[in-house]
Every structure is written in structure tokens, then in C-alpha cells.
Amino acid sequence: MKHVVIIGNGIAGITAARHIRKNSDFDITVISAESEHFWSRTALMYIYMGHMKYEHTKPYEDWFWKKNRINLVRDFVKSIDTAAHRLTLDQNEPLTYDVLILATGSQPNKFGWPGQDLKGVSGMVSLQDLKRIEEHTQNIERGVIVGGGLIGIELAEMLNSRNIPVSFLVREAEFWDNVLPHQEAAMISRHIRRHHIDLRLKTELKEILADNHGRVRAVVTGDGEEIACQFVGLTAGVHPNIKLVKESPVETNRGILVNEFLETNIPDIYAIGDCAEHKNPLPGRAPVEQVWYTGRMMGETVAQTICGNKTAYQPGPWFNSAKFFDIEYQTYGRVWSKLKEHEDEFYWEHESGEMAMHFVFDKPSKTFLGINTFGIRLRHEHFDKWLKTEVSIDYVMEHLKEANFDPEFFKPHEDDIIQAYKARYPDAKVNVKRKKVLGIF
């Protein structure tokens, strides 16, 4: 029986294992150093904040693996012998494979800042990071977070939940404005400040200073200001974890290079998830996409190929979501931080300043290209269909109500949005059917 070995028990590796099990009788082994069982990295913040315990973040009960004959090994893979199809492990005997899937995830970026390895400095990716953050944020007077992205804002919320004052150093002019258009970036920056976070925009980290015990005492910013703190969170992005592969003949660049079938340059070795880099990314897609959903989809796809149904990775229209403190965010299609040529936009913001929708469309053809929504939930299914069938922005407006996914009784805002849209584009053809009163008029 073919032996499929998967390194990494994150969403990518585990999805691959589950789907290989569904479609085959192969022996499956998943090796991972971080945890005994698959847990949801995306819920890391909730453990720290006490919303959940670690065990609640495990998407499958512990009996699941045995029942589905997925063999779990908790160990660290030290090297790959691609010629002998063999892995050397830290604790266990070497292991041979017929097929190897690399799903090693990513690691926090560190840009060589002086003091970046001091006690009290941590990234935020793994369970070990979580433990370190927990340890180093006991009874402290201030924490500094470096890097304004999705993980940084989560860490800010975490420290805030423990009433630890936070200074949040963000290189950009507004929070995450390398991804979000300036309107939304400004809105989120405001919201961060409402939560009493000391948000320092256009501020970089220069160095981290130590006290006599080798512990963090302060950071120095780009303009020389010293901020006293006892904890520093480094959240300036992540990079593919390719340490293991570096020494092997498997080809890498930023990540492990794969073709559209998620195959590396070595036969029978695949790479999926955060660690993979697409040699020929699809139009409009980045070569390295480090999100939960792409990890899952690569896992689903590679399982098909390994089980004999060779399948190219073909993600549909882009989507993503996040939550910035209390503001939920979803995106469908592409809304770039700066409009591309030929693109036009329509932005609506609620008077509360905590809800917004940002539509982007092709100027000449009026084809709908993407939407960012804040504080209003939208249906993935509708936008997926609309993006695939390339409907017009007018069509989206006309059917916006159908796509609402807010809970019942929530105040609808579509009428306001459509009105504002019509005011902005008076010759737009948006015929919203009025809801019949009592089904009669």
C-alpha cells in the first residue's frame, strides 16, 4: 500500500489527509512538531483572551484520527533524503514515504532588528508563541506591537483584553493601507484608537533595548523615540517555512516552488499551504497566499492528484475575511489598496463610521470586480456567482439585498447604499423591486 507522509498538521496538511482518506486506502502519516492534534491557528487569540481553551480549537475530536486511519506522529522532521524517500526525525526512527506532502506553514518575519531575540520578544504564529506571549505579558506595564497587519491587530486586542496598555507601531500612513483602500484603512485606524490603543502610524522599529537581565526594557522607534515596555510582539508578516527543504534538492524561492498541480521539482513531493510558492500564479493572484482558505483548497486539490485524479489548482474568485476588534470584514473579488487603471469605485460609509462598503468595477464596461464590506455580512455564494458571471455593478446594486447575510432584525442599509450610488451615478440602471406591502401592493 502506498504510504503518503504529510509534514505539518495545519489546515493544508490535514485537509489533504482527510481527502486522501476519502478517496483511497493509502497509509497516511501526518508528522508535526507543534501539537499532538490539528488545532485552529486562527483561534489563537481567543485562547489568550479566555474565550476558549486550547481543546475547543481542535476542529475534530481526538478519536477522529484513529477512526479514519490517519496516523499522527508528533515529531520534528530534520531532513529529507529525496533519493531514498526517507525522512529523519528528531525523536523517532527514520520514516520512508512513497508520496510526500510538505505543508510546513509559515514563520514570523524578523528583519534583523537589534534585540529581536531578547526575552520578552515574540512572534505570534504557533502554540509555542502563545505560551511565550502568555508568560511575558504577566503583570507588565506596556506592550509594543510592531507591524500593522491582521496578526498585529489581533495581538493588540489580546493585550487590551488584559488591560495592558499597547503601543502599536505601524509603518504605513494608516493601518494596513497596503491592502485596504485609504478610506477603510482610516476607518479601522479610528476604531483601533477608540479602543484606547496608542496607534503610532508611519512609525518603524529601530531597535529593542534590554535591561540587565537580558529582558526587554524599551523599544526605539525610527525617529529615535524610546518607548518603555516589557513585551514586544513582532507581527510584521510571515514567510514560508522552508528551513527543512533548504538543504534538499527541492527547489525553493521565497517558498517551496510548485506548478499548477502543486508538484515540486522532485517527483512524488508536493507542497501546499503557507509554505508553497506558485511558479505560475493565476492572473490576479499572488505567488504566495498565506491564508486559511487557500491552504484548505490546496489540500483538497492535491488529494485529488495523489488519488489518481490529476487536478490543477484552480481557486475561484478571491475572498477573505477578518475582524478588527468589533468590526467584521469580508471581501469578495479584488479591491486593491489603490485603484488600477480602468477601475472605478463607489464607497459608502455609515454615519457611525464603523460600517462601510467599497465597490470596485471596470470603468468602461461597468463589470463588477470586487467588494469590501465592513460591519455588514454578505453571502459568499452570491458574490462568487456574480464574479464568475461578470455581472455589472448595477446588477450588484440591484440585487444587493439578496446578498445580505446579517442576522434577522438587523437594520438593513441597502436602500441608503443604493440611493447614494444613484446620486453618484445618476444614469445607473438600478431598478430595485420594492418589497410588496403585505404581498399586495
Place this chain on the structure above:
Amino acid sequence: MKLLQKAGMTLFIVASTLLISVLFLNRYKLTDAALSKAITDSTERKMVAMDLAPMMGKTYDFNVSFNGDIDKHLQSSNKKITSKFEITDQDIGNVLSQFSGQEIRYSTEKISDIFDDSEEGQFKAQKLKDYTSWMHEKEYADKAGLQEHLENTKSSINANIVNDKGYSDYKIKALKLALTRQSGFGPVSENSLLWLLLTIGLGVVGALMYIFPKLELLPGIKNDHVYHSPNSGRGWVGYIIGFLLIGFYVILYWYPEYMTTWMELVDPISMALNGNEASQWFFYGFLYTLAIGVMGIRMIIKYRHSKYQMIRTYSVIFFQIAFAFLIPEILIRLNRPSMDLKNIWPLNYTFFFDYNIENLTHSGSLGLGMLVWGIVLALIGVPVITYFYGKRWYCSWVCGCGGLAETLGDPYRQLSDKSLKAWKIERWMIHSVLVFVVVMTFGVLYTYFTGSSEIAGINTYNLRTVYGFVIGAAFAGVVGVGFYPFMGSRVWCRFGCPLAAYLGLVQRFKSRFRITTNGGQCISCGNCSTYCEMGIDVRWYAQRGQNIVRSSCVGCGICSSVCPRGVLKLENKDPKDRFGEAILIGNDSVKMNA
């Protein structure tokens, strides 16, 4: 924690401690006045007065010793009565001597001759006749066979003498409660309103002082430190609260004579509402309503970013105050049959009991209307409304048990067990209770209409006593609420409530309700499963893009509220596509039935 909150918490703890101490403040003295208030029937009163004569005028410092003495005296009276009326071996010998030789044909007619005209003689003769009526004309091969039957009869008669002539266990309990209730005196009796304010009143103020400052936090999900807290995280505070709740229910159901001082506390309110002194049930109803009210305010503040949660909480508060508390009390005041009009069979398992039917059918058109209302609601209302909205219309919008779970129970909702095993146990248990209640109700109705108390060899009275004890009191009360801090807020609703089982069957098989998942947006974080009070592993469905159609879902909407990615939406839609295929949107390489 803010200063105001700290003060509020302190106040609440002081008031709660005081509320418990109040139980030890009164003293007890049996007087003629107390006797005549406690016992309406004059012959009974005379008998009790005689038996309790040694206690008259004596002051007891403790409720326990007072009740101990009542028990002692009534039991010793029971003993005397038994020895006076019991059928002796000699009596049996006399009966036997009426028959001789072989091939005996027993006849009850011979019995009267053996006993004299005294009270006990008459009693014995009557009992023996009644108890042996089934042996009348029966043939026995010899005396030994007859003797055996008579001996058995003797022991059953003797064991039951106190029920007729003395004090049954049931009566002793009732007397203890009534006498203690009337014999208490002391600071609480003298000024019950003041003590009400000092205990429950201050408790409410303290609780509100703790709750209101939360308005200063920005609206949004507020689950910080839920698992760090020794209360909501199954820690020591939770254990203390759990044991206090369990103790409270044990006293309420089985030893109400020890909580008479609490009844006195709410006398002024009871008098104002229904014109009577408060019973233990009035006190319970009052406290229950307050708990839903105060913790309802907490719930509204906590979820003030979610209209669904707010409206739902207004609804449970309204139904508790109006339907469960005020209307029944006002009906009593108007001398009408009192009924919680939203308490539906089979949750309201006494609805089809003979006394309730009698009561309703003898109370004019209002009573009849209530009877019809109850039947229509149970047989037509439940399936029809559940078809349109799912069981949530009742379980998390109207029901009193649900109302308490959604308010007082909210801090504990995450403690429900999400494992597959728990789900299996749940299905067995809740459907067994449903079968039990249906069988019992049929039995009771059978008895009501035919007059026969046995059906297929089972005594319908026993059936309903067992149900009342095991399900009605022990499960619904002691476990249902007492286990909040151990097993979450919906233990009863999930494992025990027969109405939930019934609503659930409709919801599962014929309803427009479902929870829709949003394409491929789930990040498997687990918030939804963790905060599902019914222990549904919501994530299991969400992460494979499958609608959630589960009989147990009470539609509280919390899973949807806590989901950080906007994945879940409670919806009523065309039932055709409700199960749907498990499809995760986003991957065009493969059609994904996860």
C-alpha cells in the same frame, strides 16, 4: 473591575449571605391562632392540637427543632393509633375459626360477626371486608391457604392505618409546612418589607451596579476571560453557586418547611397581587422572574450590538413577567383557575391530570377556554408555528426554562458538552422522557375516563408520581438549574424536556428553519461550537459548508453572534433546499463535498 462594580459585587454577596441567614432569624411558637390559620378543617385541627399539646406555647429557636418535635409527636400519635386499630393475630384467628374442615369457601359476610361495635371493631371489620372482597366465594383446599391470604391482608391493612386514622407521610409534610409557616415570629415577621429590601432588594441593586458599568465598553462580543473566570470557567465560584442552587431546589421541592421565612419576605407582594400569603411557589416564581429580569438586562447590555439578541431577550423577560408571573396571580385574585398560558403540554405535564381537567371544566367558560387553548396549542400550535420558525419561537423566545437559561444561564452556556458521545446520550434520554410522558398522560386520561387506575398492570398514579419526582422535580429543577455551572445552561432542555423533544422532531423533519453557512468563509475557530448551549458542534457543519438542521437547536442565535467571520445565519426559508449539499465555495478545481 471598576469601583462601582466592586461595590455592586460586594453588595450582592452581602445581600445573598443575608438572604440565607434570614432563614435562621425567626423563632417558632405553636399557638391556637397559628393552628387555626394553618388547619381549616376543625376535626383535623382538634386532633392535631391534642397531639401537639406538649409543644403549645413553647418557643423554639430553630426551625429544625420545631419540625423535629412536630415529627416526633405526630409519629408517636401514629404509633398509638396503629396499635389501637391494628388487626391482631387474634383477629385473624377469629376469622379463621369461622371456617372449618377441608374445601373452605371464604365469605366476607362472616366477618361482621367477629368484631364488636366499638370504633376500632367497626374499622377492622370494614377494612377486612374491603381488602378481602376479591377472595369472596373463593375456595381454599385447606385452612393454611386461607390463612396465608389473610396474613398478607393483615399486613397491608396495618401498614395503611395511619393513612385513614392518623397522619400519612404526605400529611405530616403538609402539616409541618403549614404549622411552621404560621408559627414563626421574629424580626422578619414583624417587618417583612424591610427585610425583603435588605436581602433581595439590595441583591438586585448590587447586581445592577455590577452590570450597568458594562455599558461603557464598546458594543461587541464580550467573552473576554470567560474561561479564566472561576465562575464561568467551571472554577470554585461556579462550584459554590452550583451547590447553592442544588440545595435551594432540594429545599424547595422536598423541605419547604425550612424556607418559611423566605415566604414571609414576599408576603407583602403576594398579598398585593393575589390576596393570599405567599407559598414556596410564590417565592420561587418571584425570585425566578427577578433573575430573568436582572440577568436579562445584563444580556441586553452584553449583546447590544445584536438586535436579534436584544429583541429575543425582551421577549423572554416579557413572557416571564406577564404570562408566568402576573397573569396567574391575578387570576387567583379573581378567583379564576390560575394558569401559565404559555406552559404547554408535555412540559406542563400536569395539564391532563384529573384535578386540572376537573378544575378547568368546573370554572365556567374561562376554564373551558383554557382547556381548549392548552390542547390547541399543544396539538396544532406547536407543529404549525415550529414549521414556520423552528423550535426557537418557543425555546428561546417564550419558554420560562429557556428564559432562565438565556439570562441567568448565559455565563455558563459554554460549558455544554460538544462530543459526539454526549449527542448520542442526549438523543436517547430526551426521547425516552417524551415516550414516558406520553404513556403517563394516556394512562392518566384512561383513568380519568374509565375510572380504572390500572392499565396493562401499571398503576397510573404511580406512573405520575414517579414522573413528577424524577423528571418534574429532580431533573427539571435540581439538575436543570443546579447544574448550570457544571454542564451549561441547557441541561434540562437538552437531555430532559419532553416538549423540546416534540418541538425538535417537528424542527428536524418538517420546518422552514435552518442555520445557513456562508460559503467557504469558516476558519474553524470553534467559537460557534463553544458557545452553543445545546452542545451542537456547529463548526463541524460550518467548516464543511453544510446547513445546520438539528432537532436540538433552540435558535438562540449565539453561534451566529460570536462567529468572527460572519459564517452563520438563522433563516426560515423554503424547506426544500434546507438540508442542502455540503459545499464549500471557493475551490473551482474540484467540486467540494467536504
